[in-house]
Amino acid sequence: xxxxxxxxxxxxxxxxxxxxxxxxxxxxxxxxxxxxxxxxxxxxxxxxxxxxxxxxxxxxxxxxxxxxxxxxxxxxxxxxxxxxxxxxxxxxxxxxxxxxxxxxxxxxxxxxxxxxxxxxxxxxxxxxxxxxxxxxxxxxxxxxxxxxxxxxxxxxxxxxxxxxxxxxxxxxxxxxxxxxxxxxxxxxxxxxxxxxxxxxxxxxxxxxxxxxxxxxxxxxxxxxxxxxxxxxxxxxxxxxxxxxxxxxxxxxxxxxxxxxxxxxxxxxxxxxxxxxxxxxxxxxxxxxxxxxxxxxxxxxxxxxxxxxxxxxxxxxxxxxxxxxxxxx
Numbered sequence: 001x002x003x004x005x006x007x008x009x010x011x012x013x014x015x016x017x018x019x020x021x022x023x024x025x026x027x028x029x030x031x032x033x034x035x036x037x038x039x040x041x042x043x044x045x046x047x048x049x050x051x052x053x054x055x056x057x058x059x060x061x062x063x064x065x066x067x068x069x070x071x072x073x074x075x076x077x078x079x080x081x082x083x084x085x086x087x088x089x090x091x092x093x094x095x096x097x098x099x100x101x102x103x104x105x106x107x108x109x110x111x112x113x114x115x116x117x118x119x120x121x122x123x124x125x126x127x128x129x130x131x132x133x134x135x136x137x138x139x140x141x142x143x144x145x146x147x148x149x150x151x152x153x154x155x156x157x158x159x160x161x162x163x164x165x166x167x168x169x170x171x172x173x174x175x176x177x178x179x180x181x182x183x184x185x186x187x188x189x190x191x192x193x194x195x196x197x198x199x200x201x202x203x204x205x206x207x208x209x210x211x212x213x214x215x216x217x218x219x220x221x222x223x224x225x226x227x228x229x230x231x232x233x234x235x236x237x238x239x240x241x242x243x244x245x246x247x248x249x250x251x252x253x254x255x256x257x258x259x260x261x262x263x264x265x266x267x268x269x270x271x272x273x274x275x276x277x278x279x280x281x282x283x284x285x286x287x288x289x290x291x292x293x294x295x296x297x298x299x300x301x302x303x304x305x306x307x308x309x310x311x312x313x314x315x316x317x318x319x320x321x322x323x324x325x326x327x328x
Contacts, residue, residue, distance in 0.1 A: 073097045077187060080166045082306040095163065096120070096148045104161075104168050104183035106130075107224055108193070111139040112176075114161070114168075114183060122146050122155060126176035130224070131327050165239070165306045166192075169227045181328070182225040182240050195309040196220065200246065200300060203311035213277025215248040221295065224328040225302070233313055237303060243328035244300045247293040248281055255292055267292050284316045299325065 069075050070085045072094045084098055099116040106112035112130060115123045125141040127133035144156045151163040158174035166188055173179040184192055197220050204218050225242040228234070234241055255267065264270040271278045271288030281294040288294055301313040316325060 077101050080188060080306065081163055081185065082165045092150055093148045095151065095153075096146075099148065099153070103186040105186050105189070106178075106181055106183055107222065108189065109134075109222075110186075112178070112181075112183075113186075114155075116146070117143075120145050120147075124155060124157065124159070126178075128176060130176065130178045130181075164227065165304070169240075178226075178328075180226040180228040182227055184225075192309075193220065195304075196223070196242070196300075196302060196311075199302070199309045199311045200244070200314075203300075203314060207314075209280060212280040213250075215250050215281075217249050218246045219249055219293075221245045221247055223300075226328055231299070231318070233299075233315055233318075234301060235312075238301050238312055239304045240302050242300045242302060243297070245295065245297045247289065247295045249293055252292050 070079055070083045072084045072086050072090065075084055075098050079098070081098070084095070086094055096116075096119045100119045101116065103113055103115045111125060111134065112127065113125050117123060121143065122145070123141060123143045125139045127137060127139055133139075142157065146153055146155045148154075153161045153163070153168070159170065159172050159176065161168040161170050161183065166185055168183040170176075170179055170181045170183065197218075200220065201217050204215075222245040223242045225240045227240045229236075231241060255270075258276075259265065259267065259270050262270060262273070264273070268288045268290060270276060271294065272282075278288065278294055281296060282288070284296065284298070286294055286296040298314045298316040300311055303310045303312050318325065
C-alpha cells in the first residue's frame with residue numbers, strides 16, 4: 001500500500017488579547033468645495049471692474065466743459081461785463097471789442113436803447129424828455145460813431161456812458177434828459193428781471209404793514225432805473241434806484257368768495273368798499289384793476305454784486321417834502 005503523504009502542520013491560532021479593539025475602516029476623503037468667501041470676493045471684484053469700465057466709457061463720451069472765455073478782446077456776447085478781464089498791456093479802447101454786437105436797454109419795452117453794431121458804430125434810440133415822451137411820442141433813433149477809453153463810452157452826439165458792473169450808466173444828458181439812467185445788457189434781462197422781482201417780493205413781504213391784507217406776490221409791470229444818489233435814502237453801498245410800477249396779486253378764489261358774501265359782482269367796486277382789505281394798497285396812487293389785482297408804484301433801491309440782488313428800501317415820499325417825486 002502506498003503510504004499517504006504527511007499533511008502539513010497548521011499553525012496554532014493565537015488567542016486574541018483581551019484588550020484588543022479592531023480599527024474601523026476610514027471613509028473615502030471627498031474633495032472640499034470652494035469657500036463662500038472666495039465666491040463673494042470674486043463677485044465684488046467683478047462689479048468693481050465693470051464700474052471702472054463704465055466710468056471710463058462715460059468719461060470719454062460725455063461732452064467736455066469748455067472754460068469760460070473772459071478775455072475782453074475775444075469774449076463772446078454771453079459773457080457778463082463784470083466777468084470781462086483785461087489782458088496786460090491792452091489798449092485803453094479794449095472794451096470796444098466786447099461791446100460790438102451788444103444791446104443795452106432802459107427797460108423791456110426796448111424804446112430807449114443803444115446798440116453797438118460793431119467796434120466803432122452805434123444806433124441810439126431815445127426821448128428828449130423820457131418821463132414825458134414815453135406815453136405820447138415815438139422814440140427817436142439815430143446812428144453814429146463812438147469811442148471807448150477804459151470804461152467810458154463816448155458817442156459822437158455828445159452823450160457818454162460808464163461801464164458799471166454788468167450795465168451802463170449814462171453820465172450826460174446832451175440830447176436826452178436821462179442822466180444817471182441805467183442801461184441793462186439785453187442778454188442779461190432774463191436773469192436781472194426775475195432777480196429784482198424776487199428781491200422786491202421778499203422786501204414787501206418782510207415789510208408789510210399790519211393794515212394790509214395778504215397777497216400772493218407782487219408783479220413788476222414797468223421799471224426805469226437810475227444810479228441817482230441825490231436821494232438821501234440811497235447809500236454808497238446801493239447800486240441804483242428803480243421807479244417801479246407793480247401789481248399785487250391775490251388768491252382769486254378767496255376774493256370771489258368774499259365778493260359773493262358781500263353780494264358784489266364787480267371787483268373794482270368791491271375793492272374800494274369800506275372795510276375791504278384792499279384799501280391799504282390804494283395809498284399813494286394805487287388802483288384796483290379788473291383782473292383782481294391792485295397796482296401801485298414806488299422807488300425801489302437795488303443793491304447788487306451782479307450775482308445776487310437785494311431791495312434795501314422802497315419809498316414814494318421824501319420826509320419834509322410835500323410835492324410829488326419826479327418820475328423816471
